[in-house]
Amino acid sequence: MSLADRYSELRACGRVHERQLFPPRRDPGELELQARWFAGDFGKQFRSVCGKEIEVVQFGTWNREAGPDFQNTAIRIEGGEVLRGSVEFDLSDRSWETHGHATNPSFEDTVLHVFVHASEHAFFTRTPAHRNVLQVRVDPRALPESFAANVPLARPGRCQAPLHGLPEERVRGVLDGAAEFRLQRKTARLRRMLEMHGRDETLFQELAAALGYKQNKLPFTLLAQRLPLATLRPQGEETEALLFGGAGFLEAPDLSVYAGETRTYVRTLWDRWWPHRDSMQRLVLPAALWRLGGARPLNHPQRRLGALAAVAGDWSGFIHSLGEKPAAAGAVRKFLLGIRHPFWEQHYTLTSARAPQQMAMIGASRVAEILANVVLPFLAARGVEVWPAYAELPAQLTNRRLETAVTRLFGGDPRRRQFVRSVAHQQGLLQIYEDFCLQDGSDCAHCPFPEQMQRWS
Numbered sequence: 001m002s003l004a005d006r007y008s009e010l011r012a013c014g015r016v017h018e019r020q021l022f023p024p025r026r027d028p029g030e031l032e033l034q035a036r037w038f039a040g041d042f043g044k045q046f047r048s049v050c051g052k053e054i055e056v057v058q059f060g061t062w063n064r065e066a067g068p069d070f071q072n073t074a075i076r077i078e079g080g081e082v083l084r085g086s087v088e089f090d091l092s093d094r095s096w097e098t099h100g101h102a103t104n105p106s107f108e109d110t111v112l113h114v115f116v117h118a119s120e121h122a123f124f125t126r127t128p129a130h131r132n133v134l135q136v137r138v139d140p141r142a143l144p145e146s147f148a149a150n151v152p153l154a155r156p157g158r159c160q161a162p163l164h165g166l167p168e169e170r171v172r173g174v175l176d177g178a179a180e181f182r183l184q185r186k187t188a189r190l191r192r193m194l195e196m197h198g199r200d201e202t203l204f205q206e207l208a209a210a211l212g213y214k215q216n217k218l219p220f221t222l223l224a225q226r227l228p229l230a231t232l233r234p235q236g237e238e239t240e241a242l243l244f245g246g247a248g249f250l251e252a253p254d255l256s257v258y259a260g261e262t263r264t265y266v267r268t269l270w271d272r273w274w275p276h277r278d279s280m281q282r283l284v285l286p287a288a289l290w291r292l293g294g295a296r297p298l299n300h301p302q303r304r305l306g307a308l309a310a311v312a313g314d315w316s317g318f319i320h321s322l323g324e325k326p327a328a329a330g331a332v333r334k335f336l337l338g339i340r341h342p343f344w345e346q347h348y349t350l351t352s353a354r355a356p357q358q359m360a361m362i363g364a365s366r367v368a369e370i371l372a373n374v375v376l377p378f379l380a381a382r383g384v385e386v387w388p389a390y391a392e393l394p395a396q397l398t399n400r401r402l403e404t405a406v407t408r409l410f411g412g413d414p415r416r417r418q419f420v421r422s423v424a425h426q427q428g429l430l431q432i433y434e435d436f437c438l439q440d441g442s443d444c445a446h447c448p449f450p451e452q453m454q455r456w457s
């Protein structure tokens, strides 16, 4: 039995079916849920409200015109013929009526109405021509992980005493098992995305999400979904302008607010964005979606978008570096660390002054994250054995969620730093934290993890 299988068993028999101690603090918004629908997080197989089996064969594209959210989609009903059309995703079934879709001809080709909340009384989705549209209700609580982390305050848990006395190899064994399990889950997710969106779009969306960091994962994902490579690549040098325009960063036409070289750069972006602006207006992200404060200036989303544009501009170089073998990690690292951009190497934001020195477009720690969360799971999804390369990735940084997990499990154990020196062990620790600490409703008292650990050999 593999370590991942053993961890899966430990996790299953230790499942605590009690109230969560740290319940999710927020409801995901409509845009986030739409992004997760498109990413396939809700799955592909559904049962309609009227009991029919629905398979989403093709998730289509984000609609940039008036009409349903996704167009060119394809579904199969009860295993029959493929039905093509559009999909509308709303928070409530009633939104179909209250948003005026029922009388809007643009919604006539809708084949599926997806929503989260159902009204008390049965509600039928009807098109302007009085065609009944199948309804699917989805449950965001069933999503495997959320876009945003839920970080409780840290304090040592009941684990610290038993873990303190355990030999190092046993602790490492459990962390390896949990990390392998996590990698398998990421791989399965990537495999689903590959089936739905193909290699290039999957990688582009995942890369964008990784460059968004935790704070801006959603807008970056939406941007890559709404402006897929298939749209961007034929645009050549206009790619960057489309990304900045689509992000909503080119909304102020007054160039006098920009200084010297920035004005020249923004003017170029503007001139290239302008011809597309009207046709893409509906896809422009709302400003409220961005979290521009709180991150290090180096990680400002505008710089990250510059990096994404640079990778999109040399997509074949990125794909070439990827190869199909574990050694790709080295080649991809070299490629990403070598990304250049004449403006963004010297600027933090569109309004900041020129930085005193040149800055890397993507730093070593972000590259390590991309390798662990995108590149190696992608290769694994293509059947490449990646565990040895994954296990060797050195951890560059820690974060608050990880620190919380370390404190919960290891308390003041002097070895605690050693256990999070590799990306794999960090990921394993996060998996345990999510599977046990965040599921526990007994303040550790009934959590089975410490006893399970004792039995791990």
Ligand code: SF4
Binding pocket: 156, 157, 158, 159, 160, 408, 409, 432, 436, 437, 438, 440, 443, 444, 447, 448, 449, 450
């Ligand atoms: S909840 Fe469980 S895994 Fe987390 S610290 Fe407490 S005993 Fe350990």
